[in-house]
Amino acid sequence: MTLLNVLRSRRCTKVLNDFAVRTQYNAIRCYSQDNKFAIHAPLERIRNIGISAHIDSGKTTLTERILYYTGRISEMHEVKGKDNVGATMDSMELERQRGITIQSAATYTTWKNYNINIIDTPGHVDFTVEVERSLRVLDGAILVLCAVGGVQSQTLTVNRQMKRYNVPCLAFINKLDRMGSNPYRVLSQMRSKLNHNAAFVQLPIGLESDCEGIIDLINEQALYFEGNFGTTVRVDEIPKDMRAEASERRHELIEHVSNADEILGDMFLEEKTPTIDDLKGAIRRSCLKRKFTPVFVGTALKNKGVQPLLDGVVEYLPNPGEVENVALIEKEGQETEKIVLNPARNDENPFLGLAFKLEAGRFGQLTYMRCYQGMIKKGDNIFNARTGKKVRLSRLVRLHSNQMEDVNEVYAGDIFALFGVDCASGDTFVTNTKLNLTMESMFVPDPVVSMAIQPANTKDRDNFAKAIARFTKEDPTFHFEFDPDIKETLVSGMGELHLEIYAQRMEREYNCPVILGKPKVSFRETLMAPCTFDYLHKKQSGGSGQYARVTGIMEPLPPSQNTMLEFCDETVGTNVPKQFIPGVEKGFKKMAEKGLLSGHKLSGIKFRLQDGAHHIVDSSELAFNLAAQGVVKEVFENGGWQILEPIMAVEVTCPDEFQGAVMGQLNKRHGIITGSDGSEGWTTIYAEVPLNDMFGYAGELRSSTQGKGEFSMEYSRYSPCSMELQQKLVEEFQRSQGILPDEKEKKKRKN
Known part of the structure; x- marks a missing residue:
């Protein structure tokens, strides 16, 4: 007998209305006690969402509350793991120790008979690819903002990622209980810095320690969260002292939504009063088109505002059928075509899924996948579109952090995982290889x-x-x-x-x-001016000896070729037999592997062999090889040498207000500014900076631009380094060779 029948038989209608029992009932309906496999919901009752924000904005704490209120977990724990448990979604020991999310974690739960797949993502900029690949496969997102910090550096990055993948979002202003919280300032920052058409759908009743509840502007009522963990939501009238503000903010909400939605816009112009359903419908339509962002408020740590946010997820964010997903059809000799996938939950359409994350699990490689079209069952065969390899599905699972639950089949819109599949992140899997369907891969930033x-x-x-x-x-x-x-x-x-x-x-x-x-820099050594040579290698020790004489010129190549080595045979006649020429070249190339000035490679040098002499008995390829090595040593003594260093083309993007600071940093690092351009409040600076001076720049740029600056660099050319650096490199090399005493020996001599 189900819990519902038990309660009905006892006529406990009051208990049925209790929030905790309702969530338990929802959980029982979705996870059958007799069957360990989850029951699939229809397409319109599925939501795939991500929770993204700047570091330490409360993403994992919010996820923990969502799982608790939906009956997915029985008790809540702190992110920092002070009770030696830690948050459910921070399953890695390092995450619990540091109190940060390092890798994205997936889970699923239910709320009011809606299946919600959730991915909790890291906030730190170093793990931005975790956010990138999560947003690639999600249909909607919750953008969490700190009521004190507001729009911060990683908020801007996350916002750009949502825009890149066209992901609709709700905003949740968290941490209303903190000192200095100001949700009104955060809303103005969303409009000015993120360029969102945003408005409150809720207002806080009190801030900081006086935060009591929230006002629902759409339904025009006050919500108070009571009970041990805020499980009971009490609905009441709006406090008298806030009715004027609530009315004004509701009018502002209607105005902002009217600018984004034509139907509500017509009602607004006709001065008709929209009903609650009219307003909700307009918010949903404009939110799906990313033309409006509803702003929710609350404090996850103090258990306030989470349940209305869940209502907002199911009311305003899209189901998988409302998002247009495109696959590519590749045909030989023709342009790549695009086809819109059909997300209907049936087996009529061929299956297509995208592997978006790999992880080493207990039973081999765990591959996270999103099903975009069709369905697959346990025991089916699928193919990797890139490699053509066939994979048999021995086990299908849905994930709850580091725990797994088996499922018999997977439909379009589901996020699931496979075991033991050899693939790469971004691979497409299909059941019909003849269609040549593949999904677009995600954007992967270059390492810095x-x-x-x-x-x-x-x-x-x-x-x-x-x-x-x-x-x-x-x-x-x-x-x-x-x-x-x-x-x-x-x-x-x-x-x-x-x-x-x-x-x-x-x-x-x-x-x-x-x-x-810190890695070493690949310096080079080169000649500064042409130097002639006439070198005789002669060795006699009984029996056949060694005899080789080479003459010619070693000269520098033009700056555009200063990474190359060139050997040129200009001999005429038989003074140097042709069979010995390769020996001279090999000797020169061997000495070029390690220079005599600082131990780095030689480059930008042309070895011109013009003449020489040989002995009918004692000459050999080895003798001419050794003669060429002797030439390089002789030229090192007689010629002028310099050290070249790699110069990088650096591109820095930052807000306009930090342009001066960034240019100053690049100048301090011996950089040359080559240009700049800007648009919409952002400046891009182009410069050429020695690689040796770029170490540690990532941290310096982030600290000087409040984490908003980004940079990329690539090799440009080799150029002569400064005399100070050359002298330092020469001294280090001579110490390593024992030519100069090291610091310990200097101290001994002083003593």
């Missing part, structure tokens, strides 16, 4: 920070390789490469925290401590 990495113990190299292979596959912004120029292994990411987190995960999850450090 590189660091040298190596395992602390050489015996951990196997674990190190496993960790690197896993993390580079899971995270497309985490890059790993070996640089042969500087003989170092480098990792690149979105920031120092990003790389630091991965270093800690290697130690915790793979028992492989690593050492992170």
